[in-house]
Amino acid sequence: MHHPLRYFAATALASGALAVCQAASAADTNARDFFSAPPGTSLGVLYLPVTQADSFHSRAGDVGPADLKVEAVAYRHVWFSDICGTLCTPQFIVPAAHIEARLPGSAASESLSGVGDPQVGGTLFFVNNPDKREYAGLLSLLTLPVGRYDAxxxxxxxxxxxxxxxxxxxYTRGVGKNWVLEGSLETQIYGVNDDYHGGSLKQKPLYRLQAFASYDFTPATYGALRLYYAEGGALRLNGQDLPYTRQRYTQLGFELGHWLDRQNQLMVTVAKNVQSENTYDAAQAMLRLVHVY
Structure with a gap:
């Protein structure tokens, strides 16, 4: 039988590790990501996000000092093609990150740097109506476990x-001359980490809503409000369910995008969790560069 304090520490550590993993991932989307382009177009996208937190909110109560800093870079390449019988976008994402964290229940900070797990996949478009700025599609990404991992x-x-x-x-739809509204339903599923501190860590799916309302200030510049709501991701360690690991958080953010010319776009994002449960109370800033080939 587990000692209660040791069991609580394992719960807090595993829950904190889950939050670290997600802070370093590239699952977040941005406003107008589902705007299409003619077949034969390709995009090179560079992401430079920084995520920070100085507290961890748990339903279990006070988990002690905890902080997080993730400095990441990710490169994404997207091809627009009609090889699927309709418009689709084969793509890959390669991330790298420096992660420094003091997890809840831990006495000291840890840090590690390296290449993360790449993702491959693409979007299959069901609706592609640029004249009305109306799009709908399913983005599917497979995460490959080849990034740097130190047990x-x-x-x-x-x-x-x-x-x-x-x-x-x-689903994305233009409203009037200047507005664009978007909504996305997301599911993240996970395999088993068979070497989590020598044990086996399983995770239930995490579900998220991502919503955007963007406005064209000029033909080249737009701003967007964004909302993320997430729930799920409870953990199971060595066959035992870990309490207080089911996440719930709400994040609000603002994005500003500007086309420097016909081929290059610059976007900046700031966002913060306004409600966090069993996760870090995180804030993020990101610079994104897009080049159209």
Whole structure:
């Protein structure tokens, strides 16, 4: 039988590690990501996000000091093609990150840097009506467990040592001359990490709503309000359910995008969790560069 304090520490550590993993991932979308382009177009996208937190909110009560800093870079390449019989976008994402965290229940900070788990997949469009700025599609990404993973520092490893899948169903529609509204329903599923501090860590799916309302200030510049709501992701360690690991959080953010010319776009994002449960109370800033080939 587990000692209660040791069991609580394991719960807090595993829950914190889950939050670290998600902070270093590239599952977040941005406003107008589902705008289409003619077949033959390709995009090179560079993401430079920084995520920080100085507290961890748990339903279990006070988990002690906890903080997080993730400095990441990710490159994404997207091809627009008609090889699927309709418009689709084969793509890959390669991330890298420096992660430093003091997890809840831990006395000291840990840090590790390296290449994260790459993702491959694409979007299949069901609706592609650029004249009305109306789009709908399913984005599917497979996460490959080949990033840097150190079982001695499992909680801050850029790689998660497990397979994963992300499925995101989006609908985008222009409203009037300047507004665009978007909504996405997302499911993240996870394989087993069979070497989490020598044990086996399983995770239930995480479900998220991502919504955007964007406005064209000029033909080249737009701003967007964003809302993320997430729930799920409870953990099971060595065959035992861990209480207080089911996440719930609400995040609000603002994005500003500007086309420098016909081929290059710059976007900045700021966002913060306004409600967090069993996760870090995180804030994020990101710079994104897009080049159209």
């Amino acid at each position: 001695r520092h499992a909680d801050v490893s850029p790689g998660a040592n497990r397979w994963g899948g992300t499925f995101l169903l989006n």
